[in-house]
Amino acid sequence: MSSGGADYVPSKTSGRLIAIIVALLIVTNVITAVGVYYAAAPKAAVVPVQVIGPWAGDAIKNPSSEWGKFKPVLDKFTNDTGIPYVYTPTRQEDLSPTLPIAFQAGQSPADLIFMPSATIKQWAAKNWVTDLTGTIGPSSYQAGALDPLTASGHIWGGAYTGKVKPGFWYNTTFFQANSWSAPTTWQGFFSLLGSIKNSTGNPPLMAGDGVGWPLSDVVEHFIETYGGASMHKALANRSLSWTDPSVKSIFQNYLVPTLTNGFWTAPTTWDNPGVTLWWDGTNPLYFMGSWITGMVPNPSALGVFPLPGGVANQGIVFAADYFFVPKFGAHQDLAKRLAQYLASEPAQELQVKQGGHVATAANVPTTAYPTVDRNVANLLSGKTVLSDLDDTIGNPFQGVFWSQLQSLWANPGTWQTVLTNIQTAAANQP
Amino acid sequence: MNRREGGPRPRLLPSIPGAGWILRRLRSQATFVAFILPATIFLIVLVIYPVVATLTLGFVGADGQFTGLDNFATVIGSKQTVNADCLQTGPPCGTLINNLIWIGLHLPLTMFMGLFLAMLLQRVRGAAIVKSMIFLGMVTPLIVIGTVLKFILEAPIGLVPAFFGSIGIKGLAVNWLTSNPSTLLFGLIMGTVWSWTGFSMIVYSAGLTTIPKDYFEAARVDGASEWQVFRKITWPLLKPVTLVIVTMTVLWELKLFDIVIGATNQQGGLGGAADVLALQMYRFFYVQDYNHAAVVATLLTIFTFVVSISLFRELLNLPRHKRRLLRARAKPAEVGTDSPQATIAPTGDSP
Numbered sequence: 071m072s073s074g075g076a077d078y079v080p081s082k083t084s085g086r087l088i089a090i091i092v093a094l095l096i097v098t099n100v101i102t103a104v105g106v107y108y109a110a111a112p113k114a115a116v117v118p119v120q121v122i123g124p125w126a127g128d129a130i131k132n133p134s135s136e137w138g139k140f141k142p143v144l145d146k147f148t149n150d151t152g153i154p155y156v157y158t159p160t161r162q163e164d165l166s167p168t169l170p171i172a173f174q175a176g177q178s179p180a181d182l183i184f185m186p187s188a189t190i191k192q193w194a195a196k197n198w199v200t201d202l203t204g205t206i207g208p209s210s211y212q213a214g215a216l217d218p219l220t221a222s223g224h225i226w227g228g229a230y231t232g233k234v235k236p237g238f239w240y241n242t243t244f245f246q247a248n249s250w251s252a253p254t255t256w257q258g259f260f261s262l263l264g265s266i267k268n269s270t271g272n273p274p275l276m277a278g279d280g281v282g283w284p285l286s287d288v289v290e291h292f293i294e295t296y297g298g299a300s301m302h303k304a305l306a307n308r309s310l311s312w313t314d315p316s317v318k319s320i321f322q323n324y325l326v327p328t329l330t331n332g333f334w335t336a337p338t339t340w341d342n343p344g345v346t347l348w349w350d351g352t353n354p355l356y357f358m359g360s361w362i363t364g365m366v367p368n369p370s371a372l373g374v375f376p377l378p379g380g381v382a383n384q385g386i387v388f389a390a391d392y393f394f395v396p397k398f399g400a401h402q403d404l405a406k407r408l409a410q411y412l413a414s415e416p417a418q419e420l421q422v423k424q425g426g427h428v429a430t431a432a433n434v435p436t437t438a439y440p441t442v443d444r445n446v447a448n449l450l451s452g453k454t455v456l457s458d459l460d461d462t463i464g465n466p467f468q469g470v471f472w473s474q475l476q477s478l479w480a481n482p483g484t485w486q487t488v489l490t491n492i493q494t495a496a497a498n499q500p
Numbered sequence: 501m502n503r504r505e506g507g508p509r510p511r512l513l514p515s516i517p518g519a520g521w522i523l524r525r526l527r528s529q530a531t532f533v534a535f536i537l538p539a540t541i542f543l544i545v546l547v548i549y550p551v552v553a554t555l556t557l558g559f560v561g562a563d564g565q566f567t568g569l570d571n572f573a574t575v576i577g578s579k580q581t582v583n584a585d586c587l588q589t590g591p592p593c594g595t596l597i598n599n600l601i602w603i604g605l606h607l608p609l610t611m612f613m614g615l616f617l618a619m620l621l622q623r624v625r626g627a628a629i630v631k632s633m634i635f636l637g638m639v640t641p642l643i644v645i646g647t648v649l650k651f652i653l654e655a656p657i658g659l660v661p662a663f664f665g666s667i668g669i670k671g672l673a674v675n676w677l678t679s680n681p682s683t684l685l686f687g688l689i690m691g692t693v694w695s696w697t698g699f700s701m702i703v704y705s706a707g708l709t710t711i712p713k714d715y716f717e718a719a720r721v722d723g724a725s726e727w728q729v730f731r732k733i734t735w736p737l738l739k740p741v742t743l744v745i746v747t748m749t750v751l752w753e754l755k756l757f758d759i760v761i762g763a764t765n766q767q768g769g770l771g772g773a774a775d776v777l778a779l780q781m782y783r784f785f786y787v788q789d790y791n792h793a794a795v796v797a798t799l800l801t802i803f804t805f806v807v808s809i810s811l812f813r814e815l816l817n818l819p820r821h822k823r824r825l826l827r828a829r830a831k832p833a834e835v836g837t838d839s840p841q842a843t844i845a846p847t848g849d850s851p
Contacts, residue, residue, distance in 0.1 A: 163766075166786055167782075167788075170788050279678055281765040281766065282765055336655065336674060336679040337675070337678040337770075338675060338678070339654060343656065343657055347656075466783065466786075466789075469765075469783065472765070472767065473769070473770060473772055476678060476769065476770030477592075477681070477770045479678065479770070480678060480770050480771070484589075
């Protein structure tokens with residue numbers, strides 16, 4: 071017994087007792103845990119394949135959202151194979167800086183990831199990408215669809231569906247009401263722009279602004295029309311300089327006059343208010359990709375025409391969505407099966423049926439497309455299909471290209487400086 | 501040997517501590533180590549290693565080979581950082597110049613607006629509510645402010661172009677984000693003034709409450725005008741507060757990122773007109789060019805360090821006039837005396 075005032079010291083007996091109780095608790099818990107694990111745990115859990123893609127939206131409340139249209143494709147994969155999936159929507163701009171860090175640490179947040187083709191090829195060179203040669207092949211695709219993902223005879227990813235960037239979209243109802251029609255010559259196009267401007271008092275051409283990309287699509291269209299597919303390809307593979315006289319002449323004779331004559335709006339947020347102002351006739355011509363068919367209340371009233379009066383061998387940009395299988399994914403085998411499926415005709419047919427997409431897989435029947443998309447798909451015929459130029463080159467060129475074009479729209483008089491700056495970025499691209 | 505024989509005296513041995521002393525010593529050291537070790541580990545892993553690694557990255561190439569100051573020369577010599585042409589052609593001026601423009605415009609505007617509002621609301625009923633509303637800009641996430649600015653500045657939906665349109669200034673009734681590099685930069689600076697003024701207002705308000713009312717009363721009794729009261733009493737006594745505001749604001753302006761990327765894009769808008777150092781660092785990082793990203797990070801750290809050190813010097817040291825006074829007092833005491841007490845500096849303020 072302790073005397074008054076002295077510190078309390080627990081007896082040795084109670085200390086031992088506590089130790090015994092703790093030891094007993096640990097032992098019984100371990101035995102219980104092991105017993106429960108073997109009695110209740112499933113023998114072989116079904117592992118889901120992890121997918122990261124750019125399409126977001128609420129698939130249940132809004133089935134016409136981007137994710138709402140992609141979900142049935144993944145659901146069919148699960149139904150056919152019994153392999154569940156976990157889908158995470160993430161913007162590719164956000165993945166670009168973070169995935170390399172994960173890969174350098176030998177980890178991957180998913181088994182199959184959608185990224186631009188240039189990025190996939192860059193990462194393949196760093197040995198972060200699984201070679202899909204043999205898993206998917208050109209025979210199941212339309213000609214050239216896998217070219218952006220092929221290097222040294224190896225296929226580093228797959229092409230999913232894509233969108234076409236065919237030309238200037240307009241509201242046919244509005245055009246008919248004003249007795250305007252699609253032009254067939256450059257002079258006709260120029261005078262149409264003048265007529266619209268005089269009539270509405272506003273610039274006839276809506277310039278979209280996202281992070282810069284709508285303007286780059288416009289410039290590519292001028293190049294592929296008046297310089298041809300060969301010039302577009304040469305600029306994409308950087309064998310032709312942006313300051314070459316042939317490129318300069320397209321800017322000087324075609325694009326810059328439309329800017330200096332005030333035919334373009336200042337770049338405006340492309341979806342809203344861009345689409346609204348275009349569709350209500352404030353700025354009645356809008357260069358956009360085929361995804362715009364899903365953004366208007368009445369798609370049947372949509373009309374589209376390409377820049378008229380171009381060279382013989384014109385091109386048309388087809389921007390596909392590309393996917394790859396990271397080397398560090400936990401389930402390579404499942405990812406390869408999913409890659410094979412996404413490259414197949416049944417998966418892509420299911421996707422295009424819902425509108426807004428054009429297949430890269432071979433043998434997708436034209437009857438699978440909604441009418442408006444069928445017309446878009448038909449625009450591909452007779453033209454060389456091109457990959458998006460800045461997507462093909464990738465960053466940091468892409469960012470500079472976008473920002474320089476914004477600068478061009480603000481100050482068209484500086485077009486030669488803009489071309490010099492773009493060429494510098496192209497030359498410095500690793 | 502016998503001591504009486506005058507032989508060498510045995511050396512006095514230091515008292516050897518017993519086992520108990522050693523144990524106690526070890527135990528006290530263990531406690532010390534136990535307390536300091538977790539913090540040290542965190543500091544090494546989360547601060548010291550990243551700082552050293554970042555500094556090192558700036559001096560090596562992508563292949564890990566030492567490159568000296570090449571990376572620094574590339575970044576500082578780039579037009580993205582300093583575009584001398586902007587003196588003739590206007591923006592873009594480069595990230596470093598843009599940061600300086602931001603400091604040059606944003607700092608005085610926020611500081612004096614904050615001071616003005618703090619004085620204005622000093623004796624106003626319901627001032628707390630007004631101050632809270634102004635301070636909201638300060639607590640709103642900067643990325644949200646960037647996005648809001650996008651809506652405010654973009655024609656035709658934005659308030660700013662609509663306002664100038666309504667008063668007939670067509671030159672400013674344009675899309676401030678994409679029509680002109682100057683309107684973009686100026687528009688974003690104005691937006692940040694709105695968001696940061698709350699900070700200087702609150703700090704000045706706190707500073708004003710520390711000035712004794714007697715000073716003002718005495719000055720007014722002596723017939724001083726309000727301007728003289730402000731110039732001779734308020735402003736000098738607010739100097740320490742002003743120093744804090746200036747330092748914090750400059751640091752904030754140097755690390756500016758969210759507002760710019762929220763309102764524009766990774767490039768800082770058209771032609772990089774609103775590009776800033778932190779965004780440039782992010783871009784290098786984005787394309788896995790860690791070496792050049794580290795250079796920008798190092799430059800930012802140096803600028804931040806230069807600014808902060810002036811604050812810490814002022815905050816940690818006594819004011820200069822006090823130091824002079826103390827030295828003057830100490831000198832006569834040192835003359836002609838060896839007394840250690842005479843060199844002890846007096847601590848009182850009285851002459």
